[in-house]
Amino acid sequence: xxIFSRFKRGNFSRIIQKIFGKKHAKIGIYxxxxxxxxxxxxxxxxxxxGDIMGSVSDIPHETRRAKWKTNIKIxxxxxxxxxxxxxxxxxxxxxxxxxxxxxxGLNKEESRMRAKEATEGVIESIRWLEDIDGVVLxxxxxxxxxxxxxxxxxxNLEARxxxxxxxxxxxxxxxxxxxxxxxxxxxHPVVPISALTGYNTxxxxxxxxxxxxxxxxxxxx
Amino acid sequence: xxxxxxxxxxxxxxxxxLNNFSSSEKLKYIMKEVRQGRILVLEHGLTPTEQTxxxxxxxxxxxxxxxxxxxxxxxxxxxxxxxxxxxxxxKKPRMTVIGPAxxxxxxxxxxxxxxxxxxxxxxEN
Numbered sequence: 001x002x003i004f005s006r007f008k009r010g011n012f013s014r015i016i017q018k019i020f021g022k023k024h025a026k027i028g029i030y031x032x033x034x035x036x037x038x039x040x041x042x043x044x045x046x047x048x049x050g051d052i053m054g055s056v057s058d059i060p061h062e063t064r065r066a067k068w069k070t071n072i073k074i075x076x077x078x079x080x081x082x083x084x085x086x087x088x089x090x091x092x093x094x095x096x097x098x099x100x101x102x103x104x105g106l107n108k109e110e111s112r113m114r115a116k117e118a119t120e121g122v123i124e125s126i127r128w129l130e131d132i133d134g135v136v137l138x139x140x141x142x143x144x145x146x147x148x149x150x151x152x153x154x155x156n157l158e159a160r161x162x163x164x165x166x167x168x169x170x171x172x173x174x175x176x177x178x179x180x181x182x183x184x185x186x187x188h189p190v191v192p193i194s195a196l197t198g199y200n201t202x203x204x205x206x207x208x209x210x211x212x213x214x215x216x217x218x219x220x221x
Numbered sequence: 222x223x224x225x226x227x228x229x230x231x232x233x234x235x236x237x238x239l240n241n242f243s244s245s246e247k248l249k250y251i252m253k254e255v256r257q258g259r260i261l262v263l264e265h266g267l268t269p270t271e272q273t274x275x276x277x278x279x280x281x282x283x284x285x286x287x288x289x290x291x292x293x294x295x296x297x298x299x300x301x302x303x304x305x306x307x308x309x310x311x312k313k314p315r316m317t318v319i320g321p322a323x324x325x326x327x328x329x330x331x332x333x334x335x336x337x338x339x340x341x342x343x344x345e346n
C-alpha cells in the first residue's frame with residue numbers, strides 16, 4: 001500500500017486544521033433579553049439541520065436555561081465550520097417580577113417563578129462564558145447599543161481573546177439603525193440581520209465560518 | 222421597596238480606596254452599599270471579569286420584594302499604547318456608576334456621556 005493511499009482524507013483535513021485554524025468550535029449566542037437570540041438559534045438550526053432550539057416569546061426571559069445542539073455544519077463555498085451551538089438565557093443586571101405582571105399580564109405566581117428562573121438563567125449564561133470558543137452577540141438594532149450588558153460581555157470576551165461577531169438583529173423594523181451599532185463597537189464585525197425573516201443570514205454564516213474558524217489560543221478568565 | 226426618608230445617597234469612591242480592596246472585597250463592598258440604597262460613583266471602575274462577577278452576585282441577591290438588581294454604567298477601559306503593552310501596562314477600567322435598580326435608571330450612554338435619572342417617587346425627601 002502506497003504512502004499516499006494511506007494518507008487518508010481525514011488525516012489530511014486534521015493537519016490542515018492544525019495549521020490553518022479551528023473548524024469545530026463551541027459558539028455561544030449571547031445578549032440581553034428579548035433581542036432575538038432563540039429566534040436566531042432556531043433560524044440557524046432550521047437552515048442547517050431542520051431542527052429548532054426552543055420556543056420564543058415577546059415576554060422577556062423566555063429562555064431561562066441554556067440549550068445546545070452539537071455538530072452543526074455550516075458551509076460557505078469551499079470552507080465550512082462544524083460547531084456546537086449554545087443558546088443562552090438573556091443576561092440582565094435587574095429582574096423585576098412586577099414587570100411580567102404589569103407589562104405582560106402574567107399572574108403573580110407565574111411572574112415570581114419566571115423572575116426566579118430568570119436569575120438562575122443569567123448565572124448559567126455567565127458560567128457558560130468559561131466554556132465557549134466564540135460568541136455571536138445579538139443586539140437589537142432598534143435600541144441603544146451601549147447597554148452595560150453588551151459592554152460587559154464584550155469586555156469579558158476581549159479579556160479572554162475570544163472572537164465576537166455582533167448580529168445587529170431586527171433590521172426589518174422601521175426604526176433599526178445598524179450603523180449606530182457599527183460605530184459603537186468598531187473593533188468587532190457587525191452583521192445586520194433579521195433572524196425573523198432570514199434577511200442577510202447568508203452574510204452572517206460567511207462571517208461565522210471566517211471569524212470562528214481562525215486559530216486562536218483561548219485564555220481563561 | 223425601601224423608601225429612603227432622607228433622600229438618595231450618592232457616594233463618590235476614590236481610586237485609592239478601591240485599589241486597597243481585593244476583587245472580592247470590592248464586590249462585597251459594592252453589594253453591601255447598593256443593598257443599603259446607596260448610589261456609588263467609582264473613580265476607578267471594575268474590570269470586565271469583576272463586572273460579570275457583580276452581575277452573578279446580584280442575581281444571587283435578588284429578593285423580589287426588596288431588591289430587584291442593579292443599574293450599572295461605566296466607560297470602557299483605557300486604551301493602552303503598543304509601548305505600554307510591551308512594558309506590561311494593563312488596561313484600566315474607568316469611572317463607573319452603580320446603584321440599586323429600583324432607584325437608579327440608565328437613560329442614555331455613549332462614548333462620552335452616561336445619563337442617569339432617579340426613578341420618580343423614589344428620591345423624594
